[in-house]
Amino acid sequence: MAPCGSPPAGAGPGMAAGGPARVSHSVCMVSDFFYPNMGGVESHVYQLSQCLIERGHKVLVVTHAYGHRKGVRYLTNGLKVYYLPLKVMYNQSTATTLFHSLPLLRDIFVRERVTVVHAHSSFSAMAHDALFHAKTMGLRTVFTDHSLFGFADVSSVLTNKLLTVSLCDTNHIICVSYTSKENTVLRAALDPRIVSVIPNAVDPTDFTPDPSKRDDGTITIVVVSRLVYRKGIDLLSGIIPELCQKYPELHFLVGGEGPKRIVLEEVRERYQLHDRVRLLGALEHQDVRNVLVQGHIFLNTSLTEAFCMAIVEAASCGLQVVSTKVGGIPEVLPENLIILCEPSVKSLCDGLEKAIAQLRSGTLPSPETVHNKVKTFYTWRNVAERTEKVYDRVANEVVLPMDERLDRLMSHCGPVTGYIFALFAVLNFLFLAFLRWMTPDSLIDVAIDATGPKGAWTKQCFGGKKGGIKEELPSS
Template structure:
């Protein structure tokens, strides 16, 4: 269901509103689509993008669409694997360059991706994350092959530093002829439109979601004789781990009954270990390391307060999961976070040690004085805000819209690259597009589309699992189901 805008306590936040251009997406269902989700980030790697792709795919399968996922190999996980409901995942043998993102030359991935797109009869390529090189490669190759494209941006970027300038220029090229773009918050939409110089009419806002049945309160797991602050985050600079290292000693000194449980892994873990060692807080600060997604709820229900110290965030599913478990949320006021929860369920702070300490002290005071709602009451409020079924329905409308659009011929695509990306960058990427097209022609001559075997679909009508595995070595893994309630 579409959520209402922020209007008072208990009302859903504005990020859950329908796409920005009401009526621009057709409400009528046209037909089932063959969708390929592409990203460097997928299971067994854990994170918001990975969870988003999996849950969205499960719900789209339930709604009768064919969905496959393409990502790179993770360790020994290579080839084809099957997840719940016959969700087929291709783990490609591409080399990882940095932070789970593959190295790219554009052309090296074309033979593999083209073979998969033809074999699976894909009609829509849905790429995820600006950080994913494979996602951008897939968009580029899809347009060369005449396929429709959708891109979901899960992140926020700046405009001043060198890395942001280069990434934004790449995004401008990648999205200039993408059919439709989805952002997870209005702040994210504004950021993406400015970064990539996009027409706002082709950008929709569809938020993330959380399954309330996976994140339920359990007050009996909490120790009321102490106050427990939960942090579940990657321990990297962008997630504000340096701020956390300043908060812990200051508040632990002031509140002897305050404990921290920190879940997550990353290069900044060493800073937290040094803080714990320097201030002798081994009995009050627990570092759990990397968590499986199925274990996150069991960690959250042990706490009273959830702390998010992110320096940039497009949506932040972690605070929704924490609130669904009945925790009071204290978070930095950055990116799309103010859109996610109503003011009665979150204390927003500036991204500084002083402001976050004040926010935590306010939450501690409310907890001790009995001013906070009961965990079950918080859960009952949050569970009405975001559902994966609603996300899938709205994404389906995007697919229906782009499926009706005509594919640009090569000459018009080149003209758009040059006019949209500038005389230098435009001509460079127009030349790359020509080379990519010639490479595709060569591949079609060597291995024509007609001789590529057509994959046997693992799902039947309405997403039913048929158990018809085209490869005996494929593995079925039970990782969950469509989160619809």
């Protein structure tokens, strides 16, 4: 990963180069979605954590166990990850009873001297649990919403009600686009003043064009996406046969896995397109760039999207992007780097034909030119700096005492839901008091800081070298 605004040699940890000392925070990132699982939230949490570490903050990640990956692992730069033994319910999200995670999370928050709990993703039950417990413990809380939701179907209504409860007394909320902010404010009935927009980013050193690429007369359209309904795979299944029939030189390269893969396999079988449609299956993050540079056009068929990192990565590799005009996508790239279409087979086919015509006529800018533009748009250094300002803001805010928190829940969340969760808050407070009686905070061992201003462990073991641990190591 490229350096993210780390201070120059001689500057102390937590010091801005040539400027006054910054406040150092001890941040706990919490989400069900983290490596080895692949996706936008996972990448966001990891990259943001690395940049915050290089800016002098202590950062750790809490997620659930993935297979045999349990306990504690250390990643690059001493990033500490707790893989907790919690049961997964659906789509990598843990089952929750709200109370079962309190002993584990309380032990981590105390042991690591956490000052800010930063939860990620509306889909993550662990993130909502962590927010609830952190408020009970009097910690500052921040939440980043990475998705868009509707308002009409049953699942959206239930999710939005949960979000209303979870965010009504959260110190600050971050959204990845202005469309996402509007959606979150409406869904959770929030004051817009406590919601900031901080977009995702891409590490340009990971997504560069391939200068050795040669023109062999074929045109390759690349799709890298989870093969699920909301990613518009049904639209893709209608596009492939129509364009393959019209353009004999056209090929499709599809990376990703999911329940909709069978739809693409049926299309490939029905139209005998085995030599022109390649399904690569699940991709490791380090392999995405090597897939992207094999193509000329990147296609995104999402039906809903808050930001869409994939189109930024594709543009950084020099591909012409064709995408549905949904959610926050129109905010991501300038008009000359993306062709926006309605979420229909006809509109997407028209957009792809326009891109093919531009490619044939040679009017598209060179991949290197596109890359040099895109790498200035979104950087993790900028994301970390803006997130740091959010932490500085919430550090100066007063944590609501229990009586005010109960009033907020009952007045903000409705007469039924509000009273139910107010009762949960009281029970959670009593459970915490019981845990503190059984094992006082003073008896919980304080962890040696592997990151941040007091990262003596990393310095002792690795000589303070940038890059730190290049592989995962089990905790001692």
